[in-house]
Amino acid sequence: MAAVKTTGLVxxxxxxxxxxxxxxxxxxxxxxxxxxVLSAAADLIGSGGFRRLRVEEVAERAGVSVGTFYxxxxxxxxxxxxxxxxxxxxxxxxxxxxxxxxxxxxxxLRQALDAYLGFAEDDExxxxxxxxxxxxxxxxxxxxxxxxxxxxxADLRPVVEEAMAKGEIRRDDPTLVxxxxxxxxxxxxxxxxxxxxxxxxxxxxxFVERSANLPPKLG
Amino acid sequence: MAAVKTTGLVxxxxxxxxxxxxxxxxxxxxxxxxxxVLSAAADLIGSGGFRRLRVEEVAERAGVSVGTFYxxxxxxxxxxxxxxxxxxxxxxxxxxxxxxxxxxxxxxLRQALDAYLGFAEDDExxxxxxxxxxxxxxxxxxxxxxxxxxxxxADLRPVVEEAMAKGEIRRDDPTLVxxxxxxxxxxxxxxxxxxxxxxxxxxxxxFVERSANLPPKLG
Numbered sequence: 001m002a003a004v005k006t007t008g009l010v011x012x013x014x015x016x017x018x019x020x021x022x023x024x025x026x027x028x029x030x031x032x033x034x035x036x037v038l039s040a041a042a043d044l045i046g047s048g049g050f051r052r053l054r055v056e057e058v059a060e061r062a063g064v065s066v067g068t069f070y071x072x073x074x075x076x077x078x079x080x081x082x083x084x085x086x087x088x089x090x091x092x093x094x095x096x097x098x099x100x101x102x103x104x105x106x107x108x109l110r111q112a113l114d115a116y117l118g119f120a121e122d123d124e125x126x127x128x129x130x131x132x133x134x135x136x137x138x139x140x141x142x143x144x145x146x147x148x149x150x151x152x153x154a155d156l157r158p159v160v161e162e163a164m165a166k167g168e169i170r171r172d173d174p175t176l177v178x179x180x181x182x183x184x185x186x187x188x189x190x191x192x193x194x195x196x197x198x199x200x201x202x203x204x205x206x207f208v209e210r211s212a213n214l215p216p217k218l219g
Numbered sequence: 220m221a222a223v224k225t226t227g228l229v230x231x232x233x234x235x236x237x238x239x240x241x242x243x244x245x246x247x248x249x250x251x252x253x254x255x256v257l258s259a260a261a262d263l264i265g266s267g268g269f270r271r272l273r274v275e276e277v278a279e280r281a282g283v284s285v286g287t288f289y290x291x292x293x294x295x296x297x298x299x300x301x302x303x304x305x306x307x308x309x310x311x312x313x314x315x316x317x318x319x320x321x322x323x324x325x326x327x328l329r330q331a332l333d334a335y336l337g338f339a340e341d342d343e344x345x346x347x348x349x350x351x352x353x354x355x356x357x358x359x360x361x362x363x364x365x366x367x368x369x370x371x372x373a374d375l376r377p378v379v380e381e382a383m384a385k386g387e388i389r390r391d392d393p394t395l396v397x398x399x400x401x402x403x404x405x406x407x408x409x410x411x412x413x414x415x416x417x418x419x420x421x422x423x424x425x426f427v428e429r430s431a432n433l434p435p436k437l438g
Contacts, residue, residue: 051357132362135354138270143351146413149406175417176426179410180403187368187402188395194365198394207395 013085013147015077016138034072037062038086041079046125050080050133077137080129081144087123087130088148092155094119099155105163106214112156113185113208117201120189128193131186149186153178184211232304232366234296235357253291256281257305260298265344269299269352296356299348300363306342306349307367311374313338318374324382331375332404332427336420339408347412350405368405372397403430 040062044053055076059069073079098112120127134144141147156178163169169177185208192204199207259281263272274295278288292298317331339346353363360366375397382388388396404427411423418426 049357051355132354132364135351135364136270138268142413145351145354146409170429172429173418173422173426176407176410176423180407180426180430183406183410184399184403187406188399190365191395191398191402194361199392203392204395207392207399210389210391211399 013081013139013141013144015074015081016140029072033062033064033068034082037064037069037072038079038083041083042126045083045129046123049125050076050129053079055079080133080137081139083126084130084134084144084148087126088151091116091119092151095152095155099159105159105166105168108159109181109212110205110209110214113205116185117189117192117205120193121201124193128190131190149179149182152182156181181212184208232300232358232360232363234293234300235359248291252281252283252287253301256283256288256291257298257302260302261345264302264348265342268344269295269348272298274298299352299356300358302345303349303353303363303367306345307370310335310338311370314371314374318378324378324385324387327378328400328431329424329428332424335404336408336411336424339412340420343412347409350409368398368401371401375400400431403427 037058041053041058044057044061053076055069056066058079059066062069073082094115095112098115099108101108101111130148131145134148137144139147142150153175157174160169160174160177160181164171164174188204188208192199192201256277260272260277263276263280272295274288275285277298278285281288292301313334314331317334318327320327320330349367350364353367356363358366361369372394376393379388379393379396379400383390383393407423407427411418411420
């Protein structure tokens with residue numbers, strides 16, 4: 001999770017059941033401070049994972065006091081939510097050009113898969129944190145892990161619907177088809193990152209393309 | 220998670236990084252006490268989920284003291300690990316007859332899918348707890364959620380290999396094929412349980428069968 005940028009989405013969802021007390025007191029929040037804390041947390045997750053992360057070390061690395069941390073974040077769950085929201089927004093930005101590509105559904109899906117796996121590879125710890133640690137966190141928008149999948153499904157579904165309308169793929173429930181693609185790719189990406197000795201990124205990419213019955217890539 | 224039975228597997232894996240101090244002091248553990256605590260926790264998860272669970276209420280419902288709880292479990296993570304181990308063992312028992320069915324790969328997979336979705340439906344809270352809350356827990360056998368998938372993949376892979384050897388399905392990496400099937404079914408089962416208004420169990424079952432290119436069921 002090296003390159004954290006504030007995306008404008010940060011703060012859109014929050015952990016459920018936690019009163020929003022601390023941040024109420026902050027009259028003029030500094031977006032740079034929030035970004036600095038998120039970036040420090042991302043670096044620390046990159047080396048030790050989310051579970052072992054302590055608020056004290058995040059504050060120290062960001063060069064802010066623990067008190068300042070709590071002016072911006074309600075605690076570790078809130079930090080995780082904001083990191084995952086930021087990570088998901090950046091991944092969606094990487095996927096958008098693939099979905100907008102001129103050409104067949106197969107070409108779009110192939111390019112999106114390449115972008116997805118590239119993003120996961122560039123920031124392995126951030127990716128695993130986003131797709132695994134979010135399972136236990138309830139937010140105002142449901143389980144964090146469910147929210148992540150829902151974001152990607154919302155982007156993919158119109159592409160799937162267009163392909164069905166053009167007769168490129170069999171007509172079926174476009175939500176289930178999109179859920180299946182997002183769920184399958186996410187699951188296999190986790191497996192691949194944790195078993196690099198079992199298969200390469202190219203092996204995995206070809207496997208998913210065969211599973212989705214995409215025609216072999218030419219050239 | 221109503222019907223918790225001790226499976227003999229309980230205690231096989233433990234949360235990582237936690238010294239096994241408390242249970243060392245227990246010279247003659249009573250399996251009935253452990254089962255009573257697990258059963259009480261399962262009931263409470265059924266009504267309120269794992270996140271909100273407090274050790275005090277588990278002990279109270281099980282009719283044991285908090286001190287006794289800590290003689291058997293190191294804390295909430297350890298409790299979750301043992302619940303998930305138990306849940307997974309019971310699900311594998313339900314799937315075993317399907318995998319051992321005489322007949323085609325399609326028949327076996329169809330029967331296994333039916334058993335899997337039936338098990339998830341019978342104990343929705345226990346299923347969601349097992350497949351979602353385990354993401355954040357590191358155990359002596361890796362991430363708890365990864366361990367769960369690995370157990371099912373180990374059972375499915377020989378069935379897949381046999382189908383490839385018989386020419387029933389395309390030859391491919393049997394581990395990736397098994398990971399894809401387990402990951403896809405788990406993901407779609409979560410979606411289905413959380414969106415019962417979107418599709419019925421029969422809708423989902425037919426969708427997975429189409430996705431796996433299984434021939435339509437006769438009769």
